[in-house]
Amino acid sequence: MENQNRLPVFIYTYSCHEDEKDLCQLEMRAFFGVDSNTNVLKSSKKVDPSRSPFMKQRIEIMYEGESLQAILDQVKEINLNDSTFKVTSLNNNDLDASKRLGHEQRRQIERDIGLQIEGEPDFKQPDNHFGILVFNEYWYFGKYVKSEPxxxxxxxxxxxxxxxxxxxxxxxxxxxxxxxxxxxxxxxxxxxxxxxxxxxxxxxxxxxxxxxxxxxxxxxxxxxxxxxxxxxxxxxxxxxxxxxxxxxxxxxxxxxxxxxxxxxxxxxxxxxxxxxxxxxxxxxxxxxxxxxxxxxxxxxxxxxxxxxxxxxxxxxx
CATH class of the missing domain: 3.40.50.150 (Vaccinia Virus protein VP39)
Structure with missing residues (x-):
């Protein structure tokens, strides 16, 4: 279901060395008022991921569902006209209970979603960058921002x-x-x-x-x-x-x-x-x-x- 008439919701992924975990969680609490024992945090607060040395990516959720098919059915609504796009799967590492997806599986998911979007694919400099994430057996799709170190x-x-x-x-x-x-x-x-x-x-x-x-x-x-x-x-x-x-x-x-x-x-x-x-x-x-x-x-x-x-x-x- 799309987040219509609701405050935006964001998912952030994190990565840090064990020695940095305590500092990472304190920074999380400063940004969001809560921290996470996992490397994923969901919040209504919008933070530029490039601010943090620990954040890796952010998705602003557009659609969510209990299966990939539920996402495929919803992204058909996206019509970008002449704009270009790219889809990136975030499951390139273990995310809490969600295991890393293999390279070919991630590429297939990206292709399947891309085929449902009205627009021109561009893998280098897209006008629109989307992300897909499965976390705790639930799927999320939305606008993607990658952290720059x-x-x-x-x-x-x-x-x-x-x-x-x-x-x-x-x-x-x-x-x-x-x-x-x-x-x-x-x-x-x-x-x-x-x-x-x-x-x-x-x-x-x-x-x-x-x-x-x-x-x-x-x-x-x-x-x-x-x-x-x-x-x-x-x-x-x-x-x-x-x-x-x-x-x-x-x-x-x-x-x-x-x-x-x-x-x-x-x-x-x-x-x-x-x-x-x-x-x-x-x-x-x-x-x-x-x-x-x-x-x-x-x-x-x-x-x-x-x-x-x-x-x-x-x-x-």
């Missing part, structure tokens, strides 16, 4: 630190902090080399950066400009921030290259509490007691791992 283009920066966040983690953190950029003002007041800034700015998040280290601030500006982005990075301590923001993202300095005491860490949190309604904190240490002392309430959290190294991502209000 934008974050991958940001891996090679002119300036980098070995301890900086990976672009994947930085992109997920930016999404967790600002799932919907509309009307949101954000700041990264300890921005370092600008890894989070680059990811956030590439998603049109209104964010500014700041750092106390002049060389680091210069490097951050250079990285932002390298990718053709426009972002403001100022020099100075977090204590000098006087503007109010909706959200702050803070990758807490730690004693590898930055010598910082617990009192200085607490001061960073107390200043963030002063000018931001919401704070997303990345830390290698457990700082729950320090957060409480600074006046924060923990709303959500996860652990992002990379081998034996792990960081906590904390969402606080």
């Amino acid at each position: 934008v974050w991958l283009h940001h891996v090679k920066k002119p300036r980098s630190y070995s301890t900086a966040l990976s672009t994947r983690v930085a992109r997920a953190v930016a999404n967790i902090a600002v799932p919907d950029p509309t009307g949101v003002r954000a700041i990264d007041p300890c921005c370092g080399i600008g890894t989070v800034l680059v990811e956030a700015l590439s998603m049109n998040i209104n964010i500014v950066g700041r750092d106390i280290n002049p060389l680091v601030a210069i490097g951050s500006r250079e990285n932002i400009a390298h990718f053709g982005l426009d972002g403001d990075v100022t020099l100075g301590p977090i204590s000098d921030v006087t503007t109010d923001y909706d959200v702050a993202i803070i990758d807490m300095p730690y004693n590898l290259f930055t010598h910082i005491t617990p009192d200085e860490q607490l001061a960073i949190l107390q200043h963030a509490r002063r000018f931001a309604k919401k704070v997303v904190i990345i830390t290698i240490e457990t700082i729950d007691q320090m957060l409480a002392e600074a006046g924060f309430k923990m709303m959500d959290r996860c652990v992002a791992k990379k081998g034996s190294f792990s960081r906590q991502v904390l969402v606080c209000m």
